[in-house]
Amino acid sequence: xxxxxxxxxxxLHVEDLTxxxxxxxxxxxxDFDVPPGVxxxxxxxNGAGKSTLIKSVLGLVPSMAGHVTLFGRPYxxxxxxxxxxxxxxxxxxxxxxxxxxxxxxxxxxxxxxLRRPGRRERNEAMAALEMVGMAHLSKxxxxxxxGGQQQRVFLARALVQQADVYFLDEPMAGVDATTxxxxxxxxxxxxDDGKTVIVVHHDLQTVRSYFDWLxxxxxxxxxxxxxxxxxxxxxxxxxxxxxxxxxxxxxxxxDAADKTSET
Amino acid sequence: MMADMxxxxxxxxxxxxxxxAVLLGLVSGVLGCFAVLRHQGLLGDTMSHAALPxxxxxxxxxxxRDIGIIMAGALFTGTLAALVILLLTxxxxxxxxAALGIVLSIFFAFGxxxxxxxxxxxxxxxxxxxxxxFGQAAAILRSDLWLMGGITAVALGxxxxxxxxxxxxxxxxxxxxxxxxxxxxxxxxxxxxxxxAVVVGLQMVGVVLMAAMVIAPAVAARQWTSRLETMVxxxxxxxxxxxxxxxxxxxxKPGLATGPLIILSVSAVVVVSLALAPRRxxxxxxxxxxxxxxxxxxxxxxTTLYRLAVHHADPDYSSEQGMLDTYHGLGTRSALRxxxxxxxxxxxxxxxxxxxxxxxxxxxxxxxxxxxRILDALGQEER
Numbered sequence: 001x002x003x004x005x006x007x008x009x010x011x012l013h014v015e016d017l018t019x020x021x022x023x024x025x026x027x028x029x030x031d032f033d034v035p036p037g038v039x040x041x042x043x044x045x046n047g048a049g050k051s052t053l054i055k056s057v058l059g060l061v062p063s064m065a066g067h068v069t070l071f072g073r074p075y076x077x078x079x080x081x082x083x084x085x086x087x088x089x090x091x092x093x094x095x096x097x098x099x100x101x102x103x104x105x106x107x108x109x110x111x112x113x114l115r116r117p118g119r120r121e122r123n124e125a126m127a128a129l130e131m132v133g134m135a136h137l138s139k140x141x142x143x144x145x146x147g148g149q150q151q152r153v154f155l156a157r158a159l160v161q162q163a164d165v166y167f168l169d170e171p172m173a174g175v176d177a178t179t180x181x182x183x184x185x186x187x188x189x190x191x192d193d194g195k196t197v198i199v200v201h202h203d204l205q206t207v208r209s210y211f212d213w214l215x216x217x218x219x220x221x222x223x224x225x226x227x228x229x230x231x232x233x234x235x236x237x238x239x240x241x242x243x244x245x246x247x248x249x250x251x252x253x254x255d256a257a258d259k260t261s262e263t
Numbered sequence: 264m265m266a267d268m269x270x271x272x273x274x275x276x277x278x279x280x281x282x283x284a285v286l287l288g289l290v291s292g293v294l295g296c297f298a299v300l301r302h303q304g305l306l307g308d309t310m311s312h313a314a315l316p317x318x319x320x321x322x323x324x325x326x327x328r329d330i331g332i333i334m335a336g337a338l339f340t341g342t343l344a345a346l347v348i349l350l351l352t353x354x355x356x357x358x359x360x361a362a363l364g365i366v367l368s369i370f371f372a373f374g375x376x377x378x379x380x381x382x383x384x385x386x387x388x389x390x391x392x393x394x395x396x397f398g399q400a401a402a403i404l405r406s407d408l409w410l411m412g413g414i415t416a417v418a419l420g421x422x423x424x425x426x427x428x429x430x431x432x433x434x435x436x437x438x439x440x441x442x443x444x445x446x447x448x449x450x451x452x453x454x455x456x457x458x459x460a461v462v463v464g465l466q467m468v469g470v471v472l473m474a475a476m477v478i479a480p481a482v483a484a485r486q487w488t489s490r491l492e493t494m495v496x497x498x499x500x501x502x503x504x505x506x507x508x509x510x511x512x513x514x515x516k517p518g519l520a521t522g523p524l525i526i527l528s529v530s531a532v533v534v535v536s537l538a539l540a541p542r543r544x545x546x547x548x549x550x551x552x553x554x555x556x557x558x559x560x561x562x563x564x565x566t567t568l569y570r571l572a573v574h575h576a577d578p579d580y581s582s583e584q585g586m587l588d589t590y591h592g593l594g595t596r597s598a599l600r601x602x603x604x605x606x607x608x609x610x611x612x613x614x615x616x617x618x619x620x621x622x623x624x625x626x627x628x629x630x631x632x633x634x635x636r637i638l639d640a641l642g643q644e645e646r
Contacts, residue, residue: 060441090435091434096489097489098490105430105431108442113428
């Protein structure tokens with residue numbers, strides 16, 4: 001490994017990333033850096049390319065230009081350091097399997113092609129289910145779980161990956177308040193352990209209380225950096241345009257005013 | 264009758280047919296599970312129809328009815344069809360259902376044209392090529408069985424070896440890709456394996472009905488289990504059962520086509536499974552719906568009594584039958600009787616001299632506790 005590392009001190013470094021679908025740009029000229037040990041949110045209006053950004057970082061969507069490194073190396077060179085939670089709606093939950101089995105799938109990368117999960121893998125999966133408060137439902141058929149419980153199973157599957165950088169695609173979408181709180185607690189614990197957590201988030205109201213790093217996206221990067229500097233009414237208006245009116249403007253302005261008085 | 268059966272079972276042709284049916288049920292049952300779970304049942308249909316031009320091309324190349332070359336041709340055009348569908352859905356704006364329909368029609372039409380062309384040539388060797396449309400099990404030779412067995416063994420071996428990867432890519436392909444599994448390759452292998460199942464079924468059930476052989480056992484098996492491992496085994500068993508019973512039925516009544524009988528046998532299992540399977544069957548669902556409605560009704564009547572008592576600030580508040588009937592829109596008496604049997608309400612005589620009906624409904628302490636528990640649970644669901 002004589003290749004010099006590119007931006008090794010950044011957990012995630014995205015440069016000039018461009019993704020298009022049917023020759024329409026979905027992401028255009030994205031430069032995005034996340035330092036290690038933060039909990040970062042990616043927000044933006046519908047169609048801003050939030051999920052696409054995560055997917056192209058993970059190589060699930062081909063990019064037209066640009067490059068991505070994690071701790072200075074391309075993703076392909078250290079997948080083990082990355083955990084991924086796709087959108088809950090991206091799979092068919094009627095698949096014949098149990099919660100424990102889904103969590104065990106998080107270890108398939110480590111097991112490789114031929115090795116079968118054994119007792120050690122089962123124990124690790126149980127421990128992850130325990131962390132998300134689902135140990136008592138480990139044998140439950142996944143279609144019989146509530147939306148919030150399914151989301152926790154997905155989170156547990158990422159936890160067994162023991163990664164350094166976690167990507168989560170709308171983990172708080174359509175879950176109950178208890179689950180949302182549980183998820184945020186776990187993500188905070190990960191961050192406090194020095195992991196980097198990058199979350200596609202849809203709820204602007206909670207950005208300031210949950211996250212410490214923020215990317216505002218609308219096909220292009222609108223703003224990025226520490227939440228306290230980036231979460232401003234001006235930036236949000238630039239990203240959401242007219243839609244901001246729909247999003248309870250009063251509370252943003254109040255939040256923004258709060259911030260001014262804090263600083 | 265016994266003698267008949269013995270004669271049947273030692274019959275050389277029937278033995279071949281039964282072995283063929285078992286192989287077909289095995290391979291299509293196992294591979295069908297993955298096709299169904301990946302929502303690709305119709306892909307199987309398209310690929311089996313698309314095998315027809317391959318059968319004809321194989322015949323034209325070989326010049327005789329050489330089953331090896333015919334199978335290779337079927338595998339080739341079946342896979343080609345899948346590839347065309349993949350390209351169409353990726354490169355153009357065509358949606359999957361439209362792409363499937365178009366590719367199926369084009370390939371099948373091309374196959375029929377080739378078939379009629381061959382038949383028009385008056386080649387003596389072409390005899391019975393149209394049997395590949397609906398299958399002609401009796402024409403199976405022992406040598407064909409070796410080929411079918413070989414294909415089945417290869418397919419099952421691959422499934423056993425790549426089990427984890429197939430399972431993951433069927434459930435969550437995005438996550439599989441993020442772990443570094445080559446999803447496109449695995450997709451391709453699973454698709455080619457469906458083409459292999461189709462090839463095994465060519466002579467037994469033919470290209471037109473083959474899709475049912477891929478879909479039906481898996482659908483039936485899914486009804487009875489919620490573990491992929493069990494589902495695959497069960498699906499194979501159902502496939503083999505359908506194959507053998509179809510073969511035996513057609514032997515008992517000469518003149519009836521084996522292929523369609525196999526499909527009907529498998530379909531019978533599907534119908535029974537859809538109707539009767541625990542948890543997922545329609546009967547089960549109907550019963551639990553009915554039970555739920557009944558329970559809801561008791562609970563509803565009970566909480567109404569509770570709310571009335573709360574409203575009047577009197578735990579012993581007595582409600583008239585007519586009032587409860589009006590509130591619920593008729594017929595609470597039977598529900599109240601049930602609640603009475605459980606000791607949750609009482610049919611109590613009112614104090615003498617009070618106007619109105621002589622008996623009224625009053626909650627017991629047990630009834631109050633139960634009503635509070637129900638309302639608590641409701642509140643939790645809303646939270």
